[in-house]
Amino acid sequence: MSSSRNSSQKGSQDDLKKAAVPAWNDVPWTSDPAVNDFLATMELPPEPVMQQYIAERAPLEAAAPKVGELAPDFRAERLGPDGLRSGEFAGPANFRGRPLALLFGNYTCPIYRGQFERFSAMYEKHRERVEFLVVYVKEAHPEDGWQIGINHDQCVVYQQPTSMDERAIIAADFIERHQVTIPVAIDDMENTACDRYAGSPERLYIIDEQGAVVHRSPERPFQKDDVDAWCDALSVLTD
Numbered sequence: 001m002s003s004s005r006n007s008s009q010k011g012s013q014d015d016l017k018k019a020a021v022p023a024w025n026d027v028p029w030t031s032d033p034a035v036n037d038f039l040a041t042m043e044l045p046p047e048p049v050m051q052q053y054i055a056e057r058a059p060l061e062a063a064a065p066k067v068g069e070l071a072p073d074f075r076a077e078r079l080g081p082d083g084l085r086s087g088e089f090a091g092p093a094n095f096r097g098r099p100l101a102l103l104f105g106n107y108t109c110p111i112y113r114g115q116f117e118r119f120s121a122m123y124e125k126h127r128e129r130v131e132f133l134v135v136y137v138k139e140a141h142p143e144d145g146w147q148i149g150i151n152h153d154q155c156v157v158y159q160q161p162t163s164m165d166e167r168a169i170i171a172a173d174f175i176e177r178h179q180v181t182i183p184v185a186i187d188d189m190e191n192t193a194c195d196r197y198a199g200s201p202e203r204l205y206i207i208d209e210q211g212a213v214v215h216r217s218p219e220r221p222f223q224k225d226d227v228d229a230w231c232d233a234l235s236v237l238t239d
Helices: 002-020 033-040 047-063 110-126 149-153 164-177 192-196 224-238
Strands: 076-079 085-090 100-105 131-136 184-186 203-207 213-216
Touching: 033 110, 033 149, 076 131, 076 164, 085 164, 085 184, 100 110, 110 224, 131 164, 164 184, 203 224, 213 224
Parallel strands: 100 131, 131 184
Antiparallel strands: 076 085, 076 184, 100 203, 203 213
16 A cells, blocks of 8 residues: 555655646757756655645646737836846737747746846847847746755845845846846736736747737746757748
8 A cells, every 4th residue: 555655755746847847858948058967866755845836826727828829918017238127018909910029037037047048049030120138037946935056156046036036136137147138028027917928937829910820838847858949930920
């Protein structure tokens, strides 16, 4: 009986890991070797914590726009090139008539940091024909939440923001350190944009000129293959 129970518990833990980060070690995650090395041995939180995370995310994922559906609007506050709040707001409705690439993410997610060089390259390649918007969302790995070692190693240590000013400060640090040139807007403190698009911890979308979703990345922290697919979809859109 004990052996059977232990086997069942292990199976449940394996299922949780696959749900959170499928193909854990099968392909490279990012272009940052340090991030890849960390992820190869990263431990997930205890099973009850993961169960709660999956349960909370499920209804958001079910409601998030699928390919072929109209993209819901939101209002996120734009940051200037210096990272300061502008008082101006943007959402999908502002870009009707041109394709829009949405990049949901946050600084404390090492996978997002590790992929951003590729995002910047795609922006420079396609910016004349596609609008881009980084939607800066709640922190994935704050110091007062599920913190991870590589954030301490790379000096990315922040509390979860409790105000728009605090969120803007972290986003500004991200912009400066990673020399972000893609336009950035911060989600509100109710996480409206993030929830509507199931955008946490990170998510990639492409919206066409009519406002319909034509591509979205899978429900998980994205791997290199997921970013490849997004890049390919952008290239097809602009051919």
